[in-house]
Amino acid sequence: MKNQSNLMEWLNQVVGEPYYFFHFLAFLSYFIVRSSAANILSPQITQHLFHREIQAILAFLMLAAYKMIFLIALTLIMDYHLTLWYIVLFSVIYVIAQQPPFEKLGSSSKLTPLQLEALLTEGNTPRFWLVEFRASFSSGCRRASRCFPELSITYSNKNLSFGIVDLGLFPNAAEKFGISPGGSMGQLPTYILFENDTEVSRFPEFNFEATPTPPITTRLLARHFELDRLLLEYVNGK
Template sequence: MDKKRSNPMEWLNQMVGEPYYFFHFLAFFSYFIVRSSASNVLSPQITQLLFYREIQAVLAFFMLIAYKMAREETWEAFIADTLFFGKIFLIALTLIMDYHLTLWYLVVFSVIYVLTQQPPYEELGSASKLTPLQLEALLTEGNTSRFWLVEFRASFSSSCRRASRCFPELSITYSNKNLSFGIVDLGLFPNAAEKFGISPGGSMGQLPTYILFENAIEVSRFPEFNFEATPTPPITKRLLARHFELDQHLLEYVNGK
């Protein structure tokens, strides 16, 4: 995961201000209230079993998040995985106490899933937010960058939210006079998906999609057209830089080619 850490106050503000984080915090915090109340009504055997299972769950949880912290490249993906594992362990623990409590938490997490969504990374880096018409104009005018790398995303896609930090950070590193970065939100302009050959949903969903244009002609994209519906690997900065040969483009610019 990226070594840069956000300001702790920024994350605190997000936890309080973003419904997605705030409701998850309340749901997990409620377990401690339920747990303290359950100690008065559960038998000593069940209480002891629950205590052992809680220790096992905490150890397993921290092992998993340590692994994810080393593997994940963005905070958005890390937080999404952490919350997912937390839900699994919490539901498993409530099964020991009472299955009615388990059903209650399942309903709560389902409501959170339906009513809220994880906020994406909001910074743009050196990328520009574009409408399809603006993108078409930039590509056809010919007086801008030779190359345009464009990310097609949508806020309703969990994959886009998990990878939302990668593209802006890549743009900061690789943007130059020959290579520009743009972002098109297909949630706002769904008709553009067909124009650029992107399937936004279903089993063939291809969001986010990245397309590299050279002098208004598409020369590469990721994920590539896939008619066998094989899974796409997780989006990372390393994967995108390698696929679009961004290091080579940067060297060519530095060397004046």
């Protein structure tokens, strides 16, 4: 039953999200081209192509985790014209369909602004809260959506908790926490570390020179907020 549920969830995701649907069609396009060309190719070319496909399948089993690099490598083995076709095809997909956000929360919790305020002022909650302020309309938030759940799984403890506030649902919270959700300031997503009800640090920081914000990664956030130090302090009982 669990496997059937996972299969249905995967099928719904493939059909419902243009990003995955177009990639699925792009993958199937090879079989359509292959079957259409089988009648016009000579037996020698067909045999040669069959051996190449066997090599491609073996390479697929070894490099399945690296989808894009793997597909380019496979098509180079078979025919560079096919490589050019897939480069153009995936470039078009990238332009017309954005990758959907990562949906899993890890050990973080979705919060309303009122819930966050209550948690920060209560005395029986964790001393530190790292909060991600995001919005589904922001492409930066979609690209970085995997980082925060991974951080929460690694660093959550009784002294540090992780929360998410959706500024798309609660736009008034942006002004309260000094976040510009639009424009060219590059403030989405914004991460703020609170100690009790006091802001300790944030990323990106207030930037009056409008220098570009570096790509958000788990390592960047962990270093900026010194999460390893906070974890060590918790382990040592400080």
